[in-house]
Amino acid sequence: MSVMEMSHRSSEFEQIIGEAERDLRELLKIPNNYRVLFLQGGASLQFTMVAKSFLGEGRSADYVVTGAWGKKAVESAQIEGKVRIPFDDKAAGYRTAPAFESLDLDPQAAYIHFTSNETIQGVEFASDPDTDAPLFCDMSSDILSRPVDVYRYSGIYAGSQKNMGPAGVTVAILSDEALERVAGNLPPMLDYRIHAKNGSLYNTPCTWAIYVTGLVYKHLLKLGGIEAAAAGAKQKSEQLYAAVDGSGGFYKGHTEPDSRSRMNVVFTLPNSELTSKFVAQAEAEGLSGLAGHRSVGGIRASIYNAFPVKGCEALATFMKDFQAKN
Amino acid sequence: MSVMEMSHRSSEFEQIIGEAERDLRELLKIPNNYRVLFLQGGASLQFTMVAKSFLGEGRSADYVVTGAWGKKAVESAQIEGKVRIPFDDKAAGYRTAPAFESLDLDPQAAYIHFTSNETIQGVEFASDPDTDAPLFCDMSSDILSRPVDVYRYSGIYAGSQKNMGPAGVTVAILSDEALERVAGNLPPMLDYRIHAKNGSLYNTPCTWAIYVTGLVYKHLLKLGGIEAAAAGAKQKSEQLYAAVDGSGGFYKGHTEPDSRSRMNVVFTLPNSELTSKFVAQAEAEGLSGLAGHRSVGGIRASIYNAFPVKGCEALATFMKDFQAKN
Numbered sequence: 001m002s003v004m005e006m007s008h009r010s011s012e013f014e015q016i017i018g019e020a021e022r023d024l025r026e027l028l029k030i031p032n033n034y035r036v037l038f039l040q041g042g043a044s045l046q047f048t049m050v051a052k053s054f055l056g057e058g059r060s061a062d063y064v065v066t067g068a069w070g071k072k073a074v075e076s077a078q079i080e081g082k083v084r085i086p087f088d089d090k091a092a093g094y095r096t097a098p099a100f101e102s103l104d105l106d107p108q109a110a111y112i113h114f115t116s117n118e119t120i121q122g123v124e125f126a127s128d129p130d131t132d133a134p135l136f137c138d139m140s141s142d143i144l145s146r147p148v149d150v151y152r153y154s155g156i157y158a159g160s161q162k163n164m165g166p167a168g169v170t171v172a173i174l175s176d177e178a179l180e181r182v183a184g185n186l187p188p189m190l191d192y193r194i195h196a197k198n199g200s201l202y203n204t205p206c207t208w209a210i211y212v213t214g215l216v217y218k219h220l221l222k223l224g225g226i227e228a229a230a231a232g233a234k235q236k237s238e239q240l241y242a243a244v245d246g247s248g249g250f251y252k253g254h255t256e257p258d259s260r261s262r263m264n265v266v267f268t269l270p271n272s273e274l275t276s277k278f279v280a281q282a283e284a285e286g287l288s289g290l291a292g293h294r295s296v297g298g299i300r301a302s303i304y305n306a307f308p309v310k311g312c313e314a315l316a317t318f319m320k321d322f323q324a325k326n
Numbered sequence: 327m328s329v330m331e332m333s334h335r336s337s338e339f340e341q342i343i344g345e346a347e348r349d350l351r352e353l354l355k356i357p358n359n360y361r362v363l364f365l366q367g368g369a370s371l372q373f374t375m376v377a378k379s380f381l382g383e384g385r386s387a388d389y390v391v392t393g394a395w396g397k398k399a400v401e402s403a404q405i406e407g408k409v410r411i412p413f414d415d416k417a418a419g420y421r422t423a424p425a426f427e428s429l430d431l432d433p434q435a436a437y438i439h440f441t442s443n444e445t446i447q448g449v450e451f452a453s454d455p456d457t458d459a460p461l462f463c464d465m466s467s468d469i470l471s472r473p474v475d476v477y478r479y480s481g482i483y484a485g486s487q488k489n490m491g492p493a494g495v496t497v498a499i500l501s502d503e504a505l506e507r508v509a510g511n512l513p514p515m516l517d518y519r520i521h522a523k524n525g526s527l528y529n530t531p532c533t534w535a536i537y538v539t540g541l542v543y544k545h546l547l548k549l550g551g552i553e554a555a556a557a558g559a560k561q562k563s564e565q566l567y568a569a570v571d572g573s574g575g576f577y578k579g580h581t582e583p584d585s586r587s588r589m590n591v592v593f594t595l596p597n598s599e600l601t602s603k604f605v606a607q608a609e610a611e612g613l614s615g616l617a618g619h620r621s622v623g624g625i626r627a628s629i630y631n632a633f634p635v636k637g638c639e640a641l642a643t644f645m646k647d648f649q650a651k652n
Contacts, residue, residue: 044529167532187378206366206493206535
């Protein structure tokens, strides 16, 4: 029987989800007083769940906005309650992940929310911020690519489809303390407590995606865990940023150097004709999916955990050749 | 590249989801003024979405409760607004799917909700009810097993994992008229209009489950469509009910004869010792998963579309043998 045919209440599936949780705990060194949940609906549903759970009446939450996903998180939170925005880099085109110490954060904030990596603008926080208020983070696009000090967070969530596995499962990691503060009378499917109480089996989860995600965790442990993933992400992204920085201005990085994403390398060419030519010729050489998001333009190389070092080598070589010929 | 690795915004995936919708429209003869959505979160999230969308302030909705799933739908709806329950068969142990004409329905109801098949108690409506109020139905466990007059419904929803494919995708079929009545300012992921506007690609859907579900639609069309599925469901369930009815009272059907489910055949034995013995001996002969839900006891044979006729023949034979020996 395939996992796709199994009951989620079978002992076989309970072992699958149990191993996935155990392996993720090992990878991220998740403390015992944190719960790991396998949910549905992606980060987009987490935007709503976090706000519904923790943005109580008369309270306000701080949202640090470093790109398109942070903006979406704000829009969903504003439906549920009051949101303050101590940082929004929109005017500059989203190029910076600010130091939290430099921000005018609300000491009374119900929580602070940020996006560790912005996929469209290629903006990433290099380390875990230090705050007094409860901290929530959307790690959808860089989870498992660097060590995380889980203790600094009240909650971490991530859709699976970038670094963890196929689409369909969303991981939420919540401190017991946060769980105790969840608002009352929520719709059951939006209530973290119900999912925690039922071991992520309140209703039928996306069993296949949980299974494959679990296999990815095992694969990553075998490769050397988070440290190996972090070394790979560093090596791959530095190769591409070196090609950008060594181009004498032919290629221009979109992001401030200390906020550069190790997952999405975003850069521009001198004009849109050259950009189109770059994308087409790269595609012809098997380097596909390089056109930047329409809101930024230029080139975006998405190099998540599963992307091979060789792919980045090939792209860096192509970049040099293309520049020489143009 | 596997479908699990594809971008949900690729033209390849757009073709996959487009074909799945087209085939489902053909199978269920879905009129052009109905939208087909592929969502996440199962029927459990639909319980909340239907109520949030259509149970406006000052309004009330009628919930016809014929088993455990209908009861869960009520509990989620009550969080959102006022619910009337014109029928709840709990006292009798959930054995009947009532004729809607016999019920005291609220002519002013925002909508009427029911569950076409209850998996735990094995209670199924034999045909589409006729009502004046907008009708919503949870068809999770018997969709694609009989022709449905979609025009009678404002909305139909179904988790995929019984008759359609692997867990992870939920189909919602809504009339354009219903979509126009959806309440304002909902969380984006709970807003049918946003999913409709974005062709079910507002955020990353469960791509793999949509792909496999689409293959099941194609398989079903090849087998002869809904009519073939309905003939199979009739043949399989009648075989088991005949074994129950022909046992002279050794086996007793849980459900009133005209409300018997063609998906979940529920019956009891004279005592719990014989029930345990039945389950164990059946298991030894390769007939597994027959223990009834703890709330009903006895035996439950779940014989969804993919279950073979031969399996029902084998169970009917086993039932006769077991009775003869006990």
